[in-house]
Amino acid sequence: MNFALTTEWLQRLVVEVASRGHGYGATDLGHREPVQVEFGSINPTGPMHIGHGRGVVLGDSISRVLEFTSHQVQREYYVNDQNTQARRFGASVWARMHGEEPPEGGYAGAYVTELAEMAKADLGDVDSLPRDEAEAKVREYAIAVMVYRIRASVARLNVRYDEWFPESRLWQDGLPQLAINRLRDAGFLKERDGALWFGPALEEEDGLGEQVRSEKDDRVVIRSNGEPTYFASDLGYLLSRFERRGFNRVIEVWAADHHGYVARLKSAAAALGINADQLVIIIHQMVNLKEGKMSKRAGRFVELDELVDKVGSDAVRYFYLLRSPDTTIEFDLELALTQSSENPVYYAQYAHARLSNVEATANERHPKLPEPANVSLLIHPWELDVARQLAYWPEVVEDATRLLEPHRIPYYVHDLATAVHRFYHAGNETGEHRVVVDDPELTRARLELCRAARHTLKTALDLIGVTAPDRM
């Protein structure tokens, strides 16, 4: 695409964008494709920290972009409510309720003790039950509280979910069992050392299958003690989504520490008869603290809530989305706090607020303006530059959709805001270049440009979940 954008073409674009409003840039790219975006699904055994925030913001923005381009999106959080970690968590709370130390590999944070106190108050007679049942009740209770808190944390970041899907529902519906039977019939499972293993299958086509395949690539589905692994649940989860719920595509957002599982899950999907290309796994790199690795056990992590408290949702979202998922973030909390007032998000929001203010001023000064706008009066370079930026927007949306890369949007927002600030500033230099002037026709033409730019700014900010204030 390399064509000169003529003045006349740009002027017509301004009219079109101003009239389409917030729909400008939306396309039918998705053709109503049913897509699930699953993101942020951490074990509900502790609070979200700033690393989780990155995945949550990324998944939410991908969902927003897909919705904007006519995909039928369902946003899901997969709640691990009965895996090993959940059991350890429940056992830890149970231990604290009885004045004991958490078991080996358990959870030791202060919030565990707090949960134990809450459980004692809310589950009064739990100790009259047999130990197994009591612990299960405590686990259920503790998980429910953590999920509640996670919901609150992500809501503060302007993140929405449609479904909180519990792992236990898969087993109730018999899906992992169904998947295991299917894989067994197809010859993908084998028993060894008393456990049931899944062997790789994807390599068959490349002619290297026999060389690549080895026992160490196998993955346990059912442990030798008869307990299923998370992998067994994931097999059922694939059937749940691709077959029971009929999603054409499933997009998962994972942190880089899980990347090794990508090939395994894809080969499992293929073995189940699902087209592995329809399972899209987006890996984002880690968020590390400048002081060192985050670690729950060492008590060295920053809670997401704390960051949102101090910096605000808009700044947090913009900060995360300004980076490609492939970049590791070294997080400096102190710097984030001191620089919060000069966060680049305000540059964009300020442009929006200025436009809103100008439009309000125009309405006061000129209660009646001519219709329609005579956009041939938009001739200055700073005016046409705004229009030129507007012309780029649909392509940005398309790239962000096709590549599932929302980070392209804040960069566009910045460029559009720059054009807007220059346009506005021209009126500071010389009064006659203001939007609101004595001539109603000229005012009306420039107002048209303001509306087009403001709508597009608002649309773009919406897609990254950042608010567009009318006043700052």
Add this chain to the structure above:
RNA sequence: GCCCCGCUAGCUCAGUGGAUAGAGCAUCUGCCUUCUAAGCAGAGGGUCGGGGGUUCGAAUCCCUCGCGGGGCACCA
């Protein structure tokens, strides 16, 4: 050992074959009696980690080496 990500201005990062490689921050110089200065204009700052290759053309594609981060469980 194997797998994934990164290496671009002093710092943090954009840029998936096409013009003289860009932005923010930092540094320096100007601009508020005005529709909002959380803004605008300008300056300095680059062997795009090294080396090969493909191409009319490479930060971008291929190979290789180096450095940094992450991962290779009957945890998830």
